[in-house]
Structures are given as C-alpha cells and as structure tokens.
Amino acid sequence: MDQSQSIALPDGFVWTHRHMLGIEGLTAAEITAVLDLADGYVLQNRRVDKRSTELRGRTIMNLFFEDSTRTRTSFELAGKRLGGDVINMSVSTSSVKKGETLLDTALTLNAMNPDFLIVRHAESGAPKLLADKVNCSVINAGDGMHEHPTQALLDALSIRRRKGKLQGLIVAICGDILHSRVARSNIHLLGTMGARVRVVGPPTLIPSAIERMGVEVFTDMERGLRDVDIVMMLRLQSERMSGRFVPSVREYFRFYGLTPERLTAAKPDALIMHPGPMNRGVEIDSEVADDIGRSLILEQVEFGVAVRMACLRLLASTQANA
Amino acid sequence: MTKTAFVNARLLDPASGLDTLGVLIVEGEKITALGANVAPPAEASVIDCKGLCLAPGLVDMRVAVGEPGEEERETILSTSRSAAAGGITALAMLPNTIPVIDDIAGLEFVARRAREAKLVKIFAYGAVTRGAAGADLAEMGLLADAGAVGFTDGSSAIADALLMRRALSYARVFGKAIVQHPEEPRLAEGGQMNEGEIATRLGLAGIPRAAETIMLQRDLRLVELTGGRYHAAHLSTGEGVELIRQAKRAGLPVTCDTAPPYFALSESDVGEYRTFAKLSPPLRTDQDRREIIAGIADGTIDAIASDHVPQGQDAKRLPFAAAAPGVIGLETLLPVALELYHKGVIGLLDLLRRLTVAPADILGLPLGRLSVGAAADLVIFDLDRPWVIDAAQFRSKSKNSPFDARPVAGRATMTVVDGRIVHVSE
Numbered sequence: 001m002d003q004s005q006s007i008a009l010p011d012g013f014v015w016t017h018r019h020m021l022g023i024e025g026l027t028a029a030e031i032t033a034v035l036d037l038a039d040g041y042v043l044q045n046r047r048v049d050k051r052s053t054e055l056r057g058r059t060i061m062n063l064f065f066e067d068s069t070r071t072r073t074s075f076e077l078a079g080k081r082l083g084g085d086v087i088n089m090s091v092s093t094s095s096v097k098k099g100e101t102l103l104d105t106a107l108t109l110n111a112m113n114p115d116f117l118i119v120r121h122a123e124s125g126a127p128k129l130l131a132d133k134v135n136c137s138v139i140n141a142g143d144g145m146h147e148h149p150t151q152a153l154l155d156a157l158s159i160r161r162r163k164g165k166l167q168g169l170i171v172a173i174c175g176d177i178l179h180s181r182v183a184r185s186n187i188h189l190l191g192t193m194g195a196r197v198r199v200v201g202p203p204t205l206i207p208s209a210i211e212r213m214g215v216e217v218f219t220d221m222e223r224g225l226r227d228v229d230i231v232m233m234l235r236l237q238s239e240r241m242s243g244r245f246v247p248s249v250r251e252y253f254r255f256y257g258l259t260p261e262r263l264t265a266a267k268p269d270a271l272i273m274h275p276g277p278m279n280r281g282v283e284i285d286s287e288v289a290d291d292i293g294r295s296l297i298l299e300q301v302e303f304g305v306a307v308r309m310a311c312l313r314l315l316a317s318t319q320a321n322a
Numbered sequence: 323m324t325k326t327a328f329v330n331a332r333l334l335d336p337a338s339g340l341d342t343l344g345v346l347i348v349e350g351e352k353i354t355a356l357g358a359n360v361a362p363p364a365e366a367s368v369i370d371c372k373g374l375c376l377a378p379g380l381v382d383m384r385v386a387v388g389e390p391g392e393e394e395r396e397t398i399l400s401t402s403r404s405a406a407a408g409g410i411t412a413l414a415m416l417p418n419t420i421p422v423i424d425d426i427a428g429l430e431f432v433a434r435r436a437r438e439a440k441l442v443k444i445f446a447y448g449a450v451t452r453g454a455a456g457a458d459l460a461e462m463g464l465l466a467d468a469g470a471v472g473f474t475d476g477s478s479a480i481a482d483a484l485l486m487r488r489a490l491s492y493a494r495v496f497g498k499a500i501v502q503h504p505e506e507p508r509l510a511e512g513g514q515m516n517e518g519e520i521a522t523r524l525g526l527a528g529i530p531r532a533a534e535t536i537m538l539q540r541d542l543r544l545v546e547l548t549g550g551r552y553h554a555a556h557l558s559t560g561e562g563v564e565l566i567r568q569a570k571r572a573g574l575p576v577t578c579d580t581a582p583p584y585f586a587l588s589e590s591d592v593g594e595y596r597t598f599a600k601l602s603p604p605l606r607t608d609q610d611r612r613e614i615i616a617g618i619a620d621g622t623i624d625a626i627a628s629d630h631v632p633q634g635q636d637a638k639r640l641p642f643a644a645a646a647p648g649v650i651g652l653e654t655l656l657p658v659a660l661e662l663y664h665k666g667v668i669g670l671l672d673l674l675r676r677l678t679v680a681p682a683d684i685l686g687l688p689l690g691r692l693s694v695g696a697a698a699d700l701v702i703f704d705l706d707r708p709w710v711i712d713a714a715q716f717r718s719k720s721k722n723s724p725f726d727a728r729p730v731a732g733r734a735t736m737t738v739v740d741g742r743i744v745h746v747s748e
Contacts, residue, residue, distance in 0.1 A: 125642045128595055212519040213519070
C-alpha cells in the first residue's frame with residue numbers, strides 16, 4: 001500500500017496480528033495503539049468530509065450469522081470511511097445448516113479475494129475456525145459466549161476519553177455474565193490495562209471459575225457497586241428470565257436492576273455504560289439510562305465506528321507487509 | 323493341523339503372572355504349549371520373536387462402530403483392520419448403531435459381518451432399553467442367549483432410576499453386567515467441555531464433574547439394593563474413581579474402565595477449540611488425570627478400553643459446540659497405555675491385565691490368557707521402539723485422533739487371532 005497514511009502508527013510500533021479474534025492475548029501496548037489511533041478517527045468522523053483513503057481498493061465483507069443492526073452498520077461505516085468497499089452478507093441462521101456450511105461459505109467468499117471478513121456467529125470459536133481456513137484478515141464481531149473484542153475496545157475508548165485513563169479505575173460489569181461475550185472481552189481488556197474489575201449478578205448467571213480471570217465476584221448489587229468508577233450494564237435476554245436462570249423480570253429488576261437509588265453506592269462521578277440494545281425496566285431504569293451527565297451509552301455507539309476503523313487500519317498494515 | 327512355534331519370545335501372561343523368555347506353540351486355533359523349556363516340534367513353522375513381548379491379544383471392551391447405519395464413519399471391516407493393527411484380538415461394540423442393537427437380528431448381523439471380515443473377534447452389547455431410548459427394557463434374556471456380552475445404552479446414560487433398578491435386577495438372572503455411561507444427563511445438557519476456567523474463557527458451556535459422581539452415587543445405591551453387576555464406563559474424574567474404590571471395599575459387584583484420553587490428556591488440550599479433544603465425558607483437569615492414573619495403578623480401574631468413536635471430517639470441522647464428541651483409539655490403545663509402564667506408574671503384567679484378562683472377565687469371555695487350550699489370540703509387540711503416531715496411516719475410516727503426532731514407545735508388530743496372523747508390521 002502506497003496510499004497516503006493519513007494517520008501514522010507511532011514510531012517503531014509494528015502491529016503483528018493478522019486477525020482480531022479476541023482481546024485475550026493482546027498486550028497493553030497494542031490496546032493503547034488501537035485506542036490512540038481511534039482517537040484520531042473520532043475527529044475524522046466529526047468532520048463534514050468523513051472519508052479517508054487508507055483502505056482504498058480493499059474489500060470488507062460483513063458476514064453475520066446472527067442478526068445485528070448496530071454492529072454491522074458500525075463496521076460498514078468504518079470500512080467506507082476508510083475508503084474500502086463493504087459488502088454485507090446476511091446469513092440467517094435458520095437457512096444455514098450449522099458449521100458445515102460455515103466453512104463452505106467462508107471458503108467460497110475467500111475465493112473472491114476479500115481483504116477482511118467481519119464475522120458474527122452464535123457459536124464460540126467460529127471466527128477462529130474461519131481464520132484458520134482463509135487468506136484474509138478475520139475480525140470477530142461477536143462469537144457465542146466467547147469474545148466481542150471491538151465492543152471492549154470501544155468501551156475502553158469511551159471510558160478513557162471521559163476519565164483520561166483506565167488504570168486504577170474500578171469497573172463493575174453487571175448482569176448476565178454467563179452468556180456475555182462483552183463481559184469476557186471487557187474483563188480481559190480492563191484487566192490488561194490495570195483496571196480493577198468486578199462482576200455483579202445472580203449466581204446462576206455467573207460462570208464457574210470466573211475469579212480465575214482476575215475479577216471479584218459480587219452477588220449483591222449494592223456491595224458490587226460500592227465506590228465504582230464505571231457501571232457497565234449487560235443486556236439480559238428475556239428467554240433467560242422465565243424460570244431457567246432467573247425466576248422473573250420483576251424479580252430480576254428488584255435485585256439487579258440499575259436504579260438511581262442503587263447508583264448512589266457508586267462514586268458520585270461514576271459513569272454508566274451499556275452495550276445495547278437496552279431493556280428499560282429490566283436491567284436499567286430509564287432515568288439512569290437517559291442521564292446525559294452520567295450515561296456513556298450514545299458515546300459508545302459513536303466511538304464504535306472509530307475503534308473499528310482503527311482495527312481495520314492496523315490489520316491492513318499486516319496485509320501490506322505480507 | 324498346522325503347527326506354529328513362536329520362539330525367542332518374552333511370554334507375558336497377566337492371568338498366571340508368567341513373564342519369561344520362551345516358546346509358545348499353536349496348533350490350529352489353540353495354544354498347545356508354552357514356557358521357558360518348551361521345544362518347538364520339528365514339523366512346526368517357526369516364528370522368531372527376537373525377544374519381543376508376546377502377550378494375549380488385547381480385549382477392548384468399548385468400541386463404537388458405524389455399521390449398520392453410518393458406514394461412512396466406520397464399518398465392521400475397517401474396525402477389524404484397525405483393531406488388528408493395534409494388537410486387539412477381541413472387542414465389544416456398543417449397541418448405538420442405526421438401528422440400535424436391541425434384538426437378536428442386530429446381534430446376528432454383527433456376528434455375520436465379523437465372520438465375513440474374519441480378522442478379529444467382534445462381540446456386541448445388547449441395549450438395555452429398546453432403541454437405547456431409556457424407556458422400556460429390551461429383550462435382555464433373548465439377547466444374552468444370542469451372545470450379548472453385557473448390556474448398555476452405550477453413549478446414553480440410563481437416566482431413569484426405576485429403570486436402572488429393574489435392569490440391574492433383571493440382568494442378574496443372565497449373569498451379565500449393566501454398563502453405564504455415568505453422566506447425569508440434565509447436568510450435562512448443552513455442555514461442551516469440562517466446567518471451569520478454560521470453558522469460561524472459551525465461552526463454552528461446561529459439564530460439571532458432579533454430573534459423573536451424582537450418577538455413580540445413585541447407581542451404587544441401586545447396586546446395593548439389587549445386587550446386580552454394574553460396570554461404570556470411561557471414568558473421567560478423580561471423585562468417580564474414589565467412589566468405585568469405596569464401593570469395591572464395601573464388597574459391591576462393581577467394576578469400571580477408563581480410556582487413554584482420560585489419563586493421557588486433560589481439558590487444556592482443547593486449546594483453541596480443538597474438536598479432536600471433544601469427548602463424552604469431557605476431558606477433565608490435570609488433577610483428575612493424575613487420579614485416574616492412580617486408580618489404574620492400584621487396581622480400582624479394572625480395565626482400559628479404547629473408547630473408539632469414529633467421526634468424519636464433517637462432524638469435526640465445525641465450531642466446537644456443533645462438533646460431535648468422540649475420538650478414535652484402536653490403533654493408539656497399546657502405545658498410549660504403555661506410557662504408564664514407561665513412566666513407572668504400573669508394572670507391565672499389571673498393565674496388560676487391564677488390557678486383556680480383566681475386560682475379558684467382565685464380559686464373561688474365556689479370552690485374554692496365554693494357557694494351554696486357550697484360543698491362540700496373541701499380540702507381539704516391541705516394548706521400547708519409539709515411533710510417532712500418524713493418524714493418516716490409520717486403518718480406521720475416520721482420523722479423529724487427539725494423539726496424532728504424539729511420540730510414543732511400543733507397537734504391535736504381529737497380531738494373531740485363532741492361530742491366524744491378521745496383522746504384521748515392520
């Protein structure tokens with residue numbers, strides 16, 4: 001690539017990963033590089049002319065085996081704003097006979113010489129399986145209960161831009177930890193960057209041995225929120241609240257919903273985050289969600305595009321070197 | 323009658339404790355003489371074993387075969403070839419075929435196909451329940467008369483306590499054991515690997531170790547109640563071994579086996595979603611692995627079976643949760659088991675007992691022995707020869723081995739069934 005590198009990598013820094021499959025395994029320096037680069041793209045995205053040329057000529061395929069409007073749109077914008085060509089492949093899970101066609105689909109698409117495959121899949125490890133078989137870079141846009149690395153990066157960018165740092169902050173991740181790839185990626189990222197991470201939720205939604213990932217476990221919301229800088233709420237899917245993991249919606253909100261009263265346990269300047277889409281009145285009270293002084297929820301969406309641009313840009317640098 | 327003299331052999335017979343350099347004479351299908359001071363008859367053809375080990379052929383009590391119904395995974399012929407190459411001379415296949423072996427016709431089909439293959443001895447379990455569906459008892463008496471070596475629903479646990487009670491009581495009449503897949507199905511439901519840190523990191527649903535111990539504890543109470551003979555298959559946890567240890571101490575008619583993955587691998591071998599490390603029950607912790615080894619060494623674990631489960635590429639090249647469980651093992655049973663001997667965990671005769679006479683006794687078969695009048699089912703193996711496992715070379719139709727590329731020592735160089743040489747390798 002000889003195109004104008006409108007945003008240069010820091011001196012001497014070389015990004016070495018061809019794929020972005022998870023936060024686990026990334027170093028603090030690498031995470032910082034993504035965030036620094038993304039800071040620049042935040043500015044670019046606020047200009048009238050939002051387009052640059054770093055990915056000119058490159059093809060990005062969105063391959064979503066699970067429905068997701070916001071993440072797919074965010075990746076699409078990220079690719080287009082860097083001058084790349086973006087194609088959306090919606091592969092509805094019902095028509096796909098599980099992984100057999102997963103590999104077949106991937107190999108077919110690979111034969112069309114894309115430069116990036118952005119993959120979301122309901123099963124943990126599916127992007128890794130694809131990455132082993134294709135020539136292009138694979139970005140994990142969420143796999144099962146495993147990881148959602150760009151979400152954790154955009155969360156980190158949102159926090160860093162408000163708090164100026166990640167190190168030393170106390171972050172409570174609240175809700176359905178068991179099924180959450182967002183929680184796992186954030187645990188890896190925040191831990192690597194020196195934040196103190198708590199997970200808070202009912203015992204039936206906390207995975208076994210999670211403390212081995214370096215987090216403190218709380219099953220009491222008030223205690224879990226005490227003195228925290230960041231409250232990161234997770235979405236609880238309704239099918240999990242009809243007696244299988246939690247007895248009912250109202251019981252869940254009673255004990256684990258984020259209300260203004262409960263929030264008083266946190267630091268006075270604590271910020272609220274949510275990966276969306278929110279279930280108002282289930283895990284989060286509207287009054288909290290809409291408090292623009294404290295809620296980072298819309299910034300998370302905005303910075304998601306910038307972070308994904310940074311990821312594409314860094315992975316593209318390995319393709320150019322190849 | 324043809325006579326063959328195996329000379330210069332290290333004769334190893336765990337049943338009698340024999341371990342001596344000597345000669346073994348085979349006439350027709352039987353062993354007619356063996357020992358240090360036996361002279362080969364003049365008319366016998368002589369096979370010089372060059373000091374290699376000569377033991378009873380291995381008896382593998384847990385093998386899944388794809389025939390009938392899933393011949394693309396494995397046939398009775400490919401199973402026979404693979405077993406012969408691994409030094410196995412007799413095996414018992416699980417009834418989880420399509421259709422399930424729950425009637426005489428199923429047993430007769432297996433017997434006919436095994437006769438046609440004419441390599442190793444293939445026996446079959448009868449299903450405990452019709453269709454292995456866990457609801458109604460199969461015709462266990464008729465199945466026993468037709469040659470079923472025991473009863474099991476194979477890869478499915480017998481979950482219903484009342485049904486298990488009746489199966490244990492009823493099978494007593496026919497002197498057969500009930501072989502259980504000891505896993506509480508509701509606790510294991512949806513699980514992909516051992517529950518714990520690694521499963522949590524990988525975002526895979528876990529199967530707690532309690533799924534095994536809860537089922538074992540329940541079954542052991544039912545054994546107390548009924549006096550029925552019970553065999554727990556492929557133990558995977560240390561607590562499971564301890565439960566069997568206590569039950570034996572209490573005098574219950576209980577036996578158990580494990581398989582090489584459970585003493586040679588652990589959950590960390592799942593790595594980054596390696597589906598060849600997906601088994602049922604799942605690979606457990608390293609601590610469990612060590613306790614399984616201790617159970618083999620002290621005799622709590624009676625038998626080592628291959629737990630051979632052939633799966634094709636289309637069942638394994640999938641996201642971990644969608645991939646089928648199971649690994650093949652016929653051709654790696656002996657070398658991986660010998661690791662325990664080479665590491666000094668267990669003596670050679672004791673190890674061979676768990677691979678020969680012990681499983682034969684559990685199945686009620688007069689096999690797995692070097693004795694005058696016994697069937698000439700033999701394996702000759704080079705105890706120390708190092709080699710590297712290469713799954714591509716396997717005779718099995720499926721190549722799903724977690725031991726591919728593993729350096730091992732010891733390999734079957736000749737396999738003999740009823741006096742016929744069914745396998746020779748360099």
